[in-house]
Amino acid sequence: MSQQQIDRAISKEYAAGFTTNIESDTLPPGLNEDVIRFISQRKDEPEWLLEWRLEAYRDWLQMREPSWAHVNYPPVRFNEISYFSSPKALKDRPKSLDEVDPELIETYNKLGIPLHEQEALAGVAVDAVFDSVSVTTTFREKLAEAGVIFCSISEAVKEYPDLVRKYLGSVVPRKDNFYAALNSAVYSDGSFVYIPKGVRCPMELSTYFRINEQNTGQFERTLIIADEGSHVSYLEGCTAPMRDENQLHAAVVELVALDGAEIKYSTVQNWYPGDAEGKGGIYNFVTKRGVAHRDAKISWTQVETGSAITWKYPSCILRGDNSVGEFYSVALTNNAQQADTGTKMIHLGKNTRSTIISKGISAGKSSNAYRGLVRMSPRAEGARNYTQCDSLLIGDQCAAHTFPYIESRNPSAVVEHEATTSKVSDDQLYLCQQRGLDAEKAVSMIVNGFCKEVFRELPMEFAMEAGKLLEVSLEGSVG
Amino acid sequence: MLKIDNLHARVDDKDILKGLNLAIKPGEVHAIMGPNGSGKSTLGHVLAGRPGYAVTAGSATLLGQDILDMETEERAHLGLFLAYQYPVEIPGVSNMEFLKASVDAVREARGQEAISSVDFMKQARECCKTVDLDQSFLKRGVNEGFSGGEKKRNELMQMMLLEPKLCIMDETDSGLDIDALQVVANGVNAMRNAERSFILVTHYQRLLNYIEPDYVHVLAGGRIIKSGDKSLALELEEKGYAWLEDAA
Known part of the structure; x- marks a missing residue:
């Protein structure tokens, strides 16, 4: 886009308040109701959704950024962020990969995500999100045979409005928190999944996110509904290229597991963490939550190695009796990265069970905090939780913190919490090196061993990737 | 094989080795004995x-190359192996994974062909038998929850798989019962050949009944103060170290 076009777009903001179509694919920075109207209009959304967004925006204006997390960063200037962008020359969604911009495909290839190969080799359907607009979806037909819906949420709004309207915001309400409200107001796109009753999704569903455009906030919105007795495994993996400016990312993920359903949600997050001082890294403020109905199960597995700031608590509301929640997490911070991550297990139903396995690894000058809440409601007869929270320190300039919150209002509920903190010891390194391994390989092996309990929860190909990711992320952490 | 000249070393600002000389030829087994704190482990x-x-x-x-400026792993690649007195645990890293990574790293550095996982598994299982460890130990974390004797036998297994040129065994016999001692000795004896040398650091003559040394040295005050053949060990067993230290 030329400077002239930008100027024109900006002047238009004042003249017409964004109510008319603009040729540009990226909005100038700033947020107001007209920006929201623009987004909604560009996406051809129904009136109810526009109202929904506007109400979220009005709520957001009344809210304050949370300050309780154990992270420090300069204030985010929300008016310097652009709230919409889409890859150029993509007015209409392509019907197949052939119609996709070759440069885009090239970028994916550089990231090691060759779509063609993935289709053939991994049997994974990919809903690729490049910046804010879903540009390609594969395996749709095969999934359709099973009755599975896997599409962008914008499409779902058009094709399955009843489902979206029923469940959007049902798990993470608009006013849930500052970032969720912001997301609800301006979310760009994301994935939508619906698994019909009794269906076992024939393949793992995977979305790759990628942040590309300068100064563009990313506000993904994901909604997964597993109908009664169904089963789905969903993978989310992210990478981002080198860049200079801080980027705000505030995604919302909602999972609905109806009676007897099972949702397994796995994430490998490797967004740009910034340079050694943390400059230029991504701010990742994410709200992820699932509701498990009777006999349902929700399992979160995450491997977090990227971002300058991570603020993320994938949670389970165990609403139905006998429902199960799991959280397996590896969070690695190096250099100046800061992470405050953990989970919430809200036990509402009888005999609900939850397991939390959290592995925090701190290297360099980084800070890594686990924050978890286990709440046993008065009705949660016979509920159980087991929490294991381990921290591993590499070097002597990093920090690990644990903030466990336990609220039990039912005397029959059992809550167990175990926590350890250990260091990669010089003696362990010495043993490895004496056996011929160099220091970096040794650290990576020790760290992988530390994370084993979580890695084995990941789907096979993800587990391999995760191991490599840790190795790359730890480069230079031993002198 | 190994040539040490006038070696001085300090740990935590304390001089431990004070002019140590030692020469070992290929195929030789040298036992190093001496009182506590004399610098044997150092x-x-x-x-x-x-x-x-x-x-x-x-x-x-070592093998004509100055090793003191080398990285720890480079010395290992060259063929130096140290069996630890107190092997550390590495939780979560399976013994098999650790051994394979070690063997791969060493073979690569030595310009040897990579060994396939299948062949490696076979070798590792064989080694398990030799050192009398159940194969389930291959799947367990490195030394994780192993008894003292199991750790020592695990060290021996690593030594066999890495095919070193110079094996330094730091009080491998301490904490072993007679049966385990026999197992370790059999393992070492099986590895003895004209190309491979051993340094056995030990407090007890007993080990030397099972592994016959070519030379016995007494290390005291950071230097070797007496050398002899295996009969020296018997003499030490009888008289202790005081008479030697007084003489030195």
Whole structure:
């Protein structure tokens, strides 16, 4: 886009308040109701959704950024962020990969995500999100045979409005928190999944996110509904290229597991963490939550190695009796990265069970905090939780913190919490090196061993990737 | 094989080795005995390149190469192996994974062909039998929850798989019952050949009944104060070290 076009777009903001179509694919920075109207209009959304967004925006204006997390960063200037962008020359969604911009495909290839190969080799359907607009979806037909819906949420709004309207915001309400409200107001796109009753999704569903455009906030919105007795495994993996400016990312993920359903949600997050001082890294403020109905199960597995700031608590509301929640997490911070991550297990139903396995690894000058809440409601007869929270320190300039919150209002509920903190010891390194391994390989092996309990929860190909990711992320952490 | 000249080393600002000389030819087995705190273990760690062990004077060459400036892993690649007195645990890293990574790293550095996982598994299982460890130990974390004797046998297994040129065994016999001692000795004896040398650091003559040394040295005050053949060990068993230290 030329400077002239930008100027024109900006002047238009004042003249017409964004109510008319603009040729540009990226909005100038700033947020107001007209920006929201623009987004909604560009996406051809129904009136109810526009109202929904506007109400979220009005709520957001009344809210304050949370300050309780154990992270420090300069204030985010929300008016310097652009709230919409889409890859150029993509007015209409392509019907197949052939119609996709070759440069885009090239970028994916550089990231090691060759779509063609993935289709053939991994049997994974990919809903690729490049910046804010879903540009390609594969395996749709095969999934359709099973009755599975896997599409962008914008499409779902058009094709399955009843489902979206029923469940959007049902798990993470608009006013849930500052970032969720912001997301609800301006979310760009994301994935939508619906698994019909009794269906076992024939393949793992995977979305790759990628942040590309300068100064563009990313506000993904994901909604997964597993109908009664169904089963789905969903993978989310992210990478981002080198860049200079801080980027705000505030995604919302909602999972609905109806009676007897099972949702397994796995994430490998490797967004740009910034340079050694943390400059230029991504701010990742994410709200992820699932509701498990009777006999349902929700399992979160995450491997977090990227971002300058991570603020993320994938949670389970165990609403139905006998429902199960799991959280397996590896969070690695190096250099100046800061992470405050953990989970919430809200036990509402009888005999609900939850397991939390959290592995925090701190290297360099980084800070890594686990924050978890286990709440046993008065009705949660016979509920159980087991929490294991381990921290591993590499070097002597990093920090690990644990903030466990336990609220039990039912005397029959059992809550167990175990926590350890250990260091990669010089003696362990010495043993490895004496056996011929160099220091970096040794650290990576020790760290992988530390994370084993979580890695084995990941789907096979993800587990391999995760191991490599840790190795790359730890480069230079031993002198 | 190994040549040590006038080696001085300090640990935590304390001089431990004070002019140690030692020469070992290929195929030889040298036992090093001596009172507590004389520097026996330090010698092994200085040669292996433990961080914090500073050489202040002297030289040491292995197979003609100066090893004191090498990284710890480079010395291992060259063929130096140290069996630890107190092997550390690495939780979550399976023994098999650790052994394979070690063997791969060493073979690559030595310019040898990579070994396939299948062949490696076979070898590792064989080694398990030799050192009398159940194969389930291959799947367990490195030394994780192993008994003292199991750790020592695990060290021996690593030594067999890495095919070193110089094996330094730091009090491998301590904490072993007679049966385990026999197993370790059998393993070492099976590895003895004209190309491979051993340094056995030990407090007890007993080990030397099972592994017959070519030379026995007494290390005291950071130097070797007496050398002899295996009969020296018997003499030490009888008389202790005091008479030697007084003479030195």
